[in-house]
Amino acid sequence: MSTKPQTIAQFFKRFPNDEACLQHLFDVRFGQGFECPRCERESKWFRIKAERAFSCQWCGHHLHPTVGTPFEKSRTSLQSWFYAIFLFTTTRNGVAAKELERQLGVTYKTAWRMADLIRKHMADVDGDKPIGGIGKVVEADETFIGGEARGKGSGFKKNKTIVFGMLERDGDVVTEVVRNRGVNSLVPQVLRHVERGSEVHTDELGTYGYLKIEGYRHHSVNHSAGEHVRGHVGVNGIEGFWAQLKRSISGTHIHVSGKHLWKYAKEAEYRFNRRNRPETMFDELVHSFGPLPQQSD
Numbered sequence: 001m002s003t004k005p006q007t008i009a010q011f012f013k014r015f016p017n018d019e020a021c022l023q024h025l026f027d028v029r030f031g032q033g034f035e036c037p038r039c040e041r042e043s044k045w046f047r048i049k050a051e052r053a054f055s056c057q058w059c060g061h062h063l064h065p066t067v068g069t070p071f072e073k074s075r076t077s078l079q080s081w082f083y084a085i086f087l088f089t090t091t092r093n094g095v096a097a098k099e100l101e102r103q104l105g106v107t108y109k110t111a112w113r114m115a116d117l118i119r120k121h122m123a124d125v126d127g128d129k130p131i132g133g134i135g136k137v138v139e140a141d142e143t144f145i146g147g148e149a150r151g152k153g154s155g156f157k158k159n160k161t162i163v164f165g166m167l168e169r170d171g172d173v174v175t176e177v178v179r180n181r182g183v184n185s186l187v188p189q190v191l192r193h194v195e196r197g198s199e200v201h202t203d204e205l206g207t208y209g210y211l212k213i214e215g216y217r218h219h220s221v222n223h224s225a226g227e228h229v230r231g232h233v234g235v236n237g238i239e240g241f242w243a244q245l246k247r248s249i250s251g252t253h254i255h256v257s258g259k260h261l262w263k264y265a266k267e268a269e270y271r272f273n274r275r276n277r278p279e280t281m282f283d284e285l286v287h288s289f290g291p292l293p294q295q296s297d
């Protein structure tokens with residue numbers, strides 16, 4: 001990977017215009033000498049000015065470097081997209097659509113859609129590698145976020161969304177939005193994301209008792225009895241992550257609907273999992289795209 005932009009000035013030096021962004025996408029996804037999917041010869045690729053494409057020196061086949069990226073169906077300039085990603089990777093609490101609207105000079109609707117696609121991209125790049133393993137501790141916990149006030153003066157809120165989190169101690173976190181806190185909601189998520197044999201720490205919620213049956217070692221602390229840590233048993237790590245997620249939502253976004261919440265959780269997850277190397281986030285996001293799709297002429 002090349003130089004990592006740390007400052008706005010470095011960003012604009014590296015990506016001075018759309019052409020530089022398109023060339024970057026071509027270089028990281030194909031590169032000169034890339035074998036043409038149609039004539040199957042190693043080719044020099046020539047930039048076609050009329051569209052966002054490169055053409056095979058032998059048969060004229062076109063490659064479109066934006067296909068299969070978040071920018072594919074967008075008319076917003078690539079430089080604006082790259083800059084939006086830069087903003088996402090240089091803030092701790094996320095970027096509001098309003099802020100993108102102001103900085104990029106796009107409509108609110110466009111800004112919202114860009115932020116939405118960038119969050120999905122962060123979720124894709126973060127991936128779903130299992131956490132834990134023999135000798136590893138995983139903290140599992142759920143939290144309630146959002147919802148509408150149930151009437152004037154009422155402290156209660158309805159329609160809250162439940163986010164379930166699993167954090168390998170000193171490692172990665174995984175989040176999932178779940179329907180409830182029952183066995184059928186939480187245990188399959190642990191099975192999906194946490195290696196069997198891990199030592200799972202939770203609070204006293206009864207659901208977690210089933211983890212032993214599924215092949216996990218399980219320890220809990222009794223929050224309702226005021227117990228938060230017992231020896232090395234506790235869920236302080238995942239609670240720290242919840243605090244960060246909630247700060248980002250209430251501080252930057254004010255309100256997030258239940259339908260979209262998973263993406264904000266994934267954004268926080270992406271950032272948290274790179275907490276020891278935040279300077280690599282921008283490069284990772286502009287280098288990592290899905291498998292190359294079929295290209296048309």
Ligand SMILES: [Zn+2]
Nearest residue numbers: 036039056059
């Ligand atoms: Zn060709």
